[in-house]
Amino acid sequence: MSVIEIKNLVKIYNGSAVQVTAVNGVDLTIEKGEFTAIVGPSGSGKTTLLNMIGGLDSPTSGTIVVDKTDLSTLNKRQLVDYRLNNIGFVFQAYNLIPVLTAKENVSFIMEMQGAKKDAITQRTKEILESVGLGDRLNSRPNQLSGGQQQRVAVARALASKPKFVIADEPTANLDSKSTENLLDIMEELNKKENTTFIFSTHDQRVVNKARRVIVLEDGKIVKDERRG
Template sequence: METIVQCRGIQKKYMQGKVEVRALDNVDLDIAKGEFVALAGPSGSGKTTLLNLIGGLDTVDAGKVIVDGENYAELNGAALAELRLHRIGFVFQAYNLIPVLSARENVEYVMLLQGVGTAERRERSRMILDEVGLENKYDRRPSELSGGQQQRVAVARAIVSNPSIVLADEPTANLDSKTGEGLLKIMREMNEKKKATFIFSTHDKMVMDCARRLVMIQDGRIAR
């Protein structure tokens, strides 16, 4: 199967005050197109760091990250932003919706940045919100939606422009188990329908069980 994410010898260090923390230590990872992968591990194990590096939100200290055929080391800031805009979708733990925009506008905004026309934006945003079960909630602002509904808007925003990869950082962490299960189901459906690769970090047993492939990370290394 075609590899969409290729990480080779990734190293990443952070300074925590005056103490150096080795977040990732010589990580090698391949993920195939269309996979539904969970990066699991305890807090501080390095899974969010790995996700950020795959998403091009952060840069490696050593090693290389190749996503959808693009070697990040060869891309400048603008090219990386362009890649994120068109080929990667993000779902964050804290939803991170724009509070002044409605559910539909939040979903539309990514397409606006991509230069999609108004009519098409409107049509596609409604369709995707319907698909994640938010019909009749188009005009609600984030503050008028529950946590689960907000995270579904975030998933809709991530998937609306048919990216190659969706990266989700602990997407169910702020949700109760039932809502979390519903969200995972939606993500699985999107994975199957849209053929997008889903990579998410978690330390939730239920989420790990739902994943088709589990990558365990401990102390900045792939455990298994």
């Protein structure tokens, strides 16, 4: 079952002097439960593509259909709701709320969705235990290591059981041990909860773990490989 269907997607940035085509006619279908890495050199259009899938940026032409909803038909307010209810985001720099504890950071999205208090408490505990931070529920981000912070970010992205998770260079700021650990956790959650993951990455270790690798060059898909 496909979660995301992208057809002939184009994104052109009109600079003051030059026109840059960041994404140039991408056709792509992401299936439920896929663990996909989008790779390519800097400027190849990875982040632009993820931003458009995430509803943060709008395409110049082409369509993105998520679960039968064409994103181009949504207004700004609807796009905010779309992001809240369908996508989990993991950022390169963790981007946790510094004044909140790990537990509060994780429950934040569910709070915004208006979930019931008991359900939030239970899910928060469960997901933080899944990422190995069951004993750090009340720690603030500044009391956690980089790897631990990114695990909280993964827990936050997955807590509300989104249709898919977008992770933009999630391991770029981590050492190799933390990277391995984080990838194991994400892989396990992908299998356990059947969550769809889409990464943009330069990191070969992420590529090695991915079951589908899409290579972008100059805004075009030059390779789309499924493994195992």
